Amino acid sequence: MRKPDGKIVLLGDMNVGKTSLLQRYMERRFPDTVSTVGGAFYLKQWRSFNISIWDTAGREQFHGLGSMYCRGAAAVILTYDVNHPQSLLELEDRFLGLTETASNNCLFAIVGNKVDLAMEWATEGGEKEGEASGKAGGCVSSKVPKQVQLEDAMALYKKILKYKMLDEREMPSAERMCFETSAKTGYNVDLLFETLFDMVVPMIARQRAEEPSQTVDISSCKTPKQTRSGCCT
Ligand SMILES: Nc1nc2c(ncn2[C@@H]2O[C@H](COP(=O)(O)OP(=O)(O)OP(=O)(O)O)[C@@H](O)[C@H]2O)c(=O)[nH]1
Numbered sequence: 001m002r003k004p005d006g007k008i009v010l011l012g013d014m015n016v017g018k019t020s021l022l023q024r025y026m027e028r029r030f031p032d033t034v035s036t037v038g039g040a041f042y043l044k045q046w047r048s049f050n051i052s053i054w055d056t057a058g059r060e061q062f063h064g065l066g067s068m069y070c071r072g073a074a075a076v077i078l079t080y081d082v083n084h085p086q087s088l089l090e091l092e093d094r095f096l097g098l099t100e101t102a103s104n105n106c107l108f109a110i111v112g113n114k115v116d117l118a119m120e121w122a123t124e125g126g127e128k129e130g131e132a133s134g135k136a137g138g139c140v141s142s143k144v145p146k147q148v149q150l151e152d153a154m155a156l157y158k159k160i161l162k163y164k165m166l167d168e169r170e171m172p173s174a175e176r177m178c179f180e181t182s183a184k185t186g187y188n189v190d191l192l193f194e195t196l197f198d199m200v201v202p203m204i205a206r207q208r209a210e211e212p213s214q215t216v217d218i219s220s221c222k223t224p225k226q227t228r229s230g231c232c233t
């Protein structure tokens, strides 16, 4: 199997839905999940590139592994639960530091999952969206007001660019990189992953073009002169 050309990593607190998002996208379903131990990855072919998408454990006890999974990552998906403000704070307090090992021009997406549980989603017609994918989000009465607004995620995105000393003018806008999703209904899940694939592939192609070619052009090598004793110099 060819080494993946690029890597995307999902980070975030336990229970925010990292595994569910990845399984919704790769397996087109919303299965029961158990809390992730360590990490696992899927391989996705996008155009002519192989992208590995790494799911990581949010539990504190696996925290140290996060920077290993982030090594060389082209994009990091920082995931929170729109119904739990603490899960957004954790991204800055606990997870951002793990991304030091990611590539210098690593992209950051901020993803607020479980939007189907938020009241606004139901009234903004998200309910219909849920029905479209055959999974209505349930009656409005079971909803709670969304606790984390998209503006909060965009503010964090801008903070991350500053923290990484990246020029906002050269990076994708916060509007483009902040998503609200539901792994349960599928809402915005394809949009999230495929937006990132489309952004990561040109970066990989550029990186490949800049790498010294692995093959040696022997035609340019001079033929070694033979000494009297028959050794080459
Ligand atoms: N309603 C709803 N439930 C979700 C959604 N995504 C995940 N869940 C549920 O939330 C729980 C945790 O989901 P996981 O995908 O295991 O969360 P995780 O972030 O991978 O958790 P760790 O592996 O412990 O880090 C499970 O019961 C999921 O079914 C969603 O979009 N909407």
Ligand SMILES: [Mg+2]
Residues within 6 Å of the ligand: 018, 019, 020, 033, 034, 035, 036, 055, 056, 057, 058
């Ligand atoms: Mg998981």
